[in-house]
């Protein structure tokens with residue numbers, strides 16, 4: 001009970017009750033050298049380094065998040081975060097502020113020196129994206145030799161931990177499960193127990209939308225998303241026999257884990273609640289490489305504000321931000337939330353704690369859900385003037401604007417058509 005009050009879960013509940021974020025995600029660059037078949041950063045991203053936030057801007061953003069909003073965990077991703085030479089300087093800065101830091105990387109840029117630096121930076125966990133073993137990973141990632149690079153990176157980090165007698169960073173292996181790697185979970189599980197050990201296997205289902213779902217997700221009169229979650233070629237969604245094979249592998253992995261019974265029991269109770277229309281992102285803060293504070297990583301096309309032009313406090317407490325969540329609560333999920341976000345929580349590999357946390361956060365009343373429209377949070381900073389005027393909107397504003405066009409670009413599949421992805 002004491003650890004519930006003082007530990008991570010207790011902290012998260014306290015933050016949530018005050019309408020404050022617990023975690024921040026930074027896409028520190030959109031630059032990337034791989035050509036993954038499920039990701040568009042390499043294709044559509046803004047690759048101009050000059051537009052990215054500078055090191056000191058990211059560090060002061062970290063300071064404001066921890067100092068003004070009480071954030072304790074941050075995650076650095078991209079694009080490929082290690083394409084920025086200052087990635088580990090940012091980690092060191094966040095660690096000096098006492099934050100828990102996670103980096104997500106495709107692992108092509110981790111030589112022995114960088115592995116040493118990763119360990120000595122104090123980084124808490126590093127998540128390497130691995131979408132299959134050997135040639136399968138290369139195929140999904142669109143680069144021959146990508147598996148050799150990422151598996152080498154994992155081994156080098158594990159060696160560096162041994163050299164420095166360090167338990168951190170925890171090594172996580174993360175697979176995006178799609179129609180291309182639905183049968184790779186067990187081989188990856190074995191790799192985590194053998195060549196990558198000690199490593200934790202995590203996975204998520206591929207995020208993919210239809211043009212109708214993208215067009216249907218409108219709020220505040222704006223299209224919230226663009227092409228980012230449209231397939232580059234044919235759909236990679238997991239269906240039919242492939243879905244069955246994938247589920248069988250999940251069941252076998254659960255069967256092999258000690259947490260098996262607890263996880264399955266919890267999943268059975270919690271799963272229906274997780275499907276309710278409660279946005280799991282009300283407690284996270286997302287920043288893109290250019291300082292735009294986004295709704296979440298699904299709605300890439302809409303920002304609540306831009307840093308450093310506005311402070312993090314001002315952006316977090318902005319009327320747009322509060323009313324967006326209130327609208328979701330009143331009117332239900334938008335089509336993209338339903339298609340991408342709701343199914344994500346469906347599968348866990350032995351993570352009862354994560355399931356319990358998701359459940360608890362849904363039961364705790366948050367000011368995002370309990371206040372009246374136009375009313376401020378209790379924790380509103382005194383110096384902030386909040387416009388009480390509600391946004392002009394219909395009951396389901398997104399359902400009224402099916403006509404918005406998605407800009408066509410070469411290589412992007414038009415509705416119903418497939419364009420082969422490059423390798």
Ligand SMILES: C[S@@+](CC[C@H](N)C(=O)[O-])C[C@H]1O[C@@H](n2cnc3c(N)ncnc32)[C@H](O)[C@@H]1O
Nearest residue numbers: 038039077078079080104105106129176206207
């Ligand atoms: C965008 S990447 C950035 C970090 C780094 N470049 C990497 O690949 O790990 C962050 C995570 O999102 C995953 N990802 C990419 N496209 C995805 C999609 N369509 N659906 C779900 N996850 C995706 C990647 O595999 C990776 O684990």
Ligand code: SF4
Nearest residue numbers: 032034036039079106
């Ligand atoms: S998933 Fe990561 S490595 Fe692959 S294209 Fe996207 S940003 Fe690049």
